[in-house]
Amino acid sequence: MRKSVLLGTLLLSFGCSANSDALPAWNDTPTKQAIEKWIQETTRDGSPDFIPLNKRYVVFDNDGTLWPEAPLTFQLQFAVDEIKRMAPEHPEWQKDPLIAAVLENDLKAVAASGEKGLLRLVALTHSGMTTEAFAARVRDWLDTHKDKRTGCRYDRMGYQPMRQLLDYLRANGFKTWIISGGGIDFMRVMSDSMYGIPPEQVVGSFSLSDYSLGEKGVELQKTMKGAFNDDGASKPVAIHLFMGQRPVAAFGNSDGDLAMLQYAASNPDAKTFGLLVHHTDAAREYAYDSPPTASGKLVEGLSLAKQKGWVVVDMKQDWKTVFDPSLCSGK
Amino acid sequence: MRKSVLLGTLLLSFGCSANSDALPAWNDTPTKQAIEKWIQETTRDGSPDFIPLNKRYVVFDNDGTLWPEAPLTFQLQFAVDEIKRMAPEHPEWQKDPLIAAVLENDLKAVAASGEKGLLRLVALTHSGMTTEAFAARVRDWLDTHKDKRTGCRYDRMGYQPMRQLLDYLRANGFKTWIISGGGIDFMRVMSDSMYGIPPEQVVGSFSLSDYSLGEKGVELQKTMKGAFNDDGASKPVAIHLFMGQRPVAAFGNSDGDLAMLQYAASNPDAKTFGLLVHHTDAAREYAYDSPPTASGKLVEGLSLAKQKGWVVVDMKQDWKTVFDPSLCSGK
Numbered sequence: 001m002r003k004s005v006l007l008g009t010l011l012l013s014f015g016c017s018a019n020s021d022a023l024p025a026w027n028d029t030p031t032k033q034a035i036e037k038w039i040q041e042t043t044r045d046g047s048p049d050f051i052p053l054n055k056r057y058v059v060f061d062n063d064g065t066l067w068p069e070a071p072l073t074f075q076l077q078f079a080v081d082e083i084k085r086m087a088p089e090h091p092e093w094q095k096d097p098l099i100a101a102v103l104e105n106d107l108k109a110v111a112a113s114g115e116k117g118l119l120r121l122v123a124l125t126h127s128g129m130t131t132e133a134f135a136a137r138v139r140d141w142l143d144t145h146k147d148k149r150t151g152c153r154y155d156r157m158g159y160q161p162m163r164q165l166l167d168y169l170r171a172n173g174f175k176t177w178i179i180s181g182g183g184i185d186f187m188r189v190m191s192d193s194m195y196g197i198p199p200e201q202v203v204g205s206f207s208l209s210d211y212s213l214g215e216k217g218v219e220l221q222k223t224m225k226g227a228f229n230d231d232g233a234s235k236p237v238a239i240h241l242f243m244g245q246r247p248v249a250a251f252g253n254s255d256g257d258l259a260m261l262q263y264a265a266s267n268p269d270a271k272t273f274g275l276l277v278h279h280t281d282a283a284r285e286y287a288y289d290s291p292p293t294a295s296g297k298l299v300e301g302l303s304l305a306k307q308k309g310w311v312v313v314d315m316k317q318d319w320k321t322v323f324d325p326s327l328c329s330g331k
Numbered sequence: 332m333r334k335s336v337l338l339g340t341l342l343l344s345f346g347c348s349a350n351s352d353a354l355p356a357w358n359d360t361p362t363k364q365a366i367e368k369w370i371q372e373t374t375r376d377g378s379p380d381f382i383p384l385n386k387r388y389v390v391f392d393n394d395g396t397l398w399p400e401a402p403l404t405f406q407l408q409f410a411v412d413e414i415k416r417m418a419p420e421h422p423e424w425q426k427d428p429l430i431a432a433v434l435e436n437d438l439k440a441v442a443a444s445g446e447k448g449l450l451r452l453v454a455l456t457h458s459g460m461t462t463e464a465f466a467a468r469v470r471d472w473l474d475t476h477k478d479k480r481t482g483c484r485y486d487r488m489g490y491q492p493m494r495q496l497l498d499y500l501r502a503n504g505f506k507t508w509i510i511s512g513g514g515i516d517f518m519r520v521m522s523d524s525m526y527g528i529p530p531e532q533v534v535g536s537f538s539l540s541d542y543s544l545g546e547k548g549v550e551l552q553k554t555m556k557g558a559f560n561d562d563g564a565s566k567p568v569a570i571h572l573f574m575g576q577r578p579v580a581a582f583g584n585s586d587g588d589l590a591m592l593q594y595a596a597s598n599p600d601a602k603t604f605g606l607l608v609h610h611t612d613a614a615r616e617y618a619y620d621s622p623p624t625a626s627g628k629l630v631e632g633l634s635l636a637k638q639k640g641w642v643v644v645d646m647k648q649d650w651k652t653v654f655d656p657s658l659c660s661g662k
Binding site for chain 1: 564572593594
C-alpha cells in the first residue's frame with residue numbers, strides 16, 4: 001500500500017508542474033510572463049542559460065517588497081507600540097520630547113527627530129534583553145496588534161503574489177533569501193511562517209550580542225554594538241558575508257535595493273534577473289512612489305530598470321490579489 | 332521503466348539505513364556508541380527525545396576538529412606561503428623583521444610577534460583584493476601546495492571519521508554548520524568539496540568588504556574593517572547572528588570551543604550533545620594537548636566534559652583511520 005501511495009504522489013507532483021499555474025495571484029501580463037520565462041530558461045535541462053542547483057541563490061528585500069512598509073514600516077510600528085507598553089514602568093521618560101511624541105502618536109515629530117531619534121527608539125526597544133526575550137516580545141506584539149487599515153495581523157500581510165513567487169522559485173531549486181534593512185532578529189520571528197524562509201536565510205540590520213554564562217546556561221544579551229545598517233551599498237556586503245556568493249536574481253522596491261540588484265546583475269556566471277515592485281495601487285495598498293505622491297523611494301530605480309532590462313511590477317495592473325484573502329481580506 | 336527504477340531506488344535507500352554502518356572509520360568503542368545512540372534517540376519517531384526537523388542544527392569547529400591545525404593552522408600556512416609568493420613584488424618588505432622571519436621560515440620569531448604580528452600577516456594576505464580574487468588565490472594555493480608531513484593536498488586532509496559523522500547527521504535531517512576561528516572567506520573555498528557544507532553554513536572570523544560599482548559591475552574589496560574574531564565567547568554570538576537559533580549539538584577540540592558547547596548544552600528545548608576531539612595520536616596525527624606535551628589548548632574542556640557528560644574522542648583509540656586513504660595516505 002505504502003509503495004503505491006508514494007509512487008502516486010511522486011507522479012502527481014511531476015505531472016503537475018508543467019501545466020498548473022504556479023502564480024495564480026498574478027494577472028497574465030508581460031511581468032508574469034517574464035518571471036516564468038526566466039525560471040524556465042534557467043532550470044530546464046539542456047537550456048543554454050541553465051543554472052546549476054548549487055548556484056540558484058536569489059535575494060529579496062522585505063519592507064515594500066514582501067509586505068507593506070506604510071504608513072510606518074511594521075518594525076517601527078512595533079517600536080512605537082513597545083514604547084507605549086513600556087512607558088508606565090519608566091517614569092523618567094515623562095520629560096523626554098521624543099517619547100512624548102510617540103505616546104501622543106505625533107508621527108511628524110518622531111520623523112523630525114531624524115536618524116538619531118529613530119536609532120534611540122530602536123535602542124530602547126531592541127536592546128537590553130536576551131535574544132530569546134526579544135523574540136518572545138515580537139511574538140506577543142504580533143498576537144496582540146493589528147494593522148489599522150486592513151484590520152489584519154501584521155504577519156498575515158505578506159503579499160500573496162510574492163509568496164507564490166517564493167514558492168515557485170523554491171519548487172525549481174532556488175534558495176530564497178531575505179536581505180533587508182529591517183532588523184535581523186525581528187524578521188526571523190515571522191519569516192518561516194510568512195514566507196517559508198528559515199531564520200538563517202534572513203539577513204537584516206544587526207548588532208552584536210553579549211555572551212554570558214550563568215545559572216540558566218548561556219544567555220545572549222542584545223546590544224547596539226557593532227551596528228550594521230543593511231541598506232544600499234551595504235546589502236551586497238551583507239550578501240557576501242552571510243550567503244557567501246553572488247545571487248542570480250534580486251527583488252526589491254526602492255533605490256536602497258539598487259546596489260543589490262546591480263550585484264546580481266553583474267554575476268558573470270549566469271543569466272540574471274532583476275525585479276522592482278512599484279507601489280501604484282492606492283486603492284488596495286499604497287501609491288507612495290508614483291507621481292504626484294512621489295516619496296522619492298524609487299526614482300533612480302525606474303530609469304535604471306529600463307537600461308538594465310529589469311522587470312517593474314505595476315501592483316495595480318500585475319497583481320490579481322495583494323493580500324491572501326484567506327489570511328487578510330484587505331481594505 | 333522510469334517509475335520502477337525510481338521506486339527501486341527509494342526502497343533501497345529506505346531498506347539500507349537501519350543496518351549499515353554509517354561510521355566505518357570509527358572503532359566500535361563507547362564513543363561511537365554514544366554518537367549513534369544520541370542520533371537515534373533524537374530522530375526516531377515516537378522517541379521522548381525526538382527533535383523536530385526544523386530544530387536539528389549542529390555546529391562544528393574546523394581547525395583541530397574537522398582537519399589538523401598543526402604545526403601551523405593551514406590558514407596561517409597559506410598566509411606564510413602567500414607572503415613568500417608576493418615578496419618579489421614588494422621590495423619595501425626587505426627591511427621588515429616580521430616578513431624576514433616568514434621568508435626564513437623562522438616560525439619562532441613569527442610566533443613571538445604575537446597577535447599583532449599575526450594580524451599583520453592576515454591583513455597583508457587577506458585584504459586589498461576583491462573577494463573573488465581572494466577565493467582564486469586560495470584555490471591556486473590548494474592546487475600548488477602540500478602538507479609536508481603527509482604529502483597530501485590540504486583540502487584532502489579532512490578527518491575521515493568526522494566527514495562520516497557529518498554525512499550521518501545530514502542523512503538524519505540535521506543541518507551541519509562550521510563555526511570556526513578560521514577566516515570565513517578562506518574556509519568557504521573548500522567547505523563544500525571537503526565536508527559537503529555549502530558556503531552559507533560556514534561561519535568564521537570576518538571583516539566587512541567595500542562595495543564599488545565600476546565597468547565590471549559590482550566588486551567587493553576585502554578590508555580589515557569591522558573585524559570579528561570568531562573564537563571563545565564570540566562563537567555563540569556568531570551562531571546567533573548567522574544561524575539565528577540555538578544548536579542542539581556542538582563539536583570542538585579546544586577550550587576556545589567551550590562557550591559554543593555550553594550554548595548548545597543549555598538549549599532548553601532538546602536533549603543536547605557535546606563532543607570534544609582530543610589529539611592523542613602522535614603517530615598518525617599529533618598529540619599536542621596530552622601530557623607531557625600539553626599545549627594548554629584543551630585543559631578546562633577535559634574536566635568540564637566529565638561534569639557535563641560530553642563525549643571526548645580519543646583519536647588513537649576511537650578512530651580506525653584519521654585521513655581518508657583514498658584521498659591522503661597519511662604519514
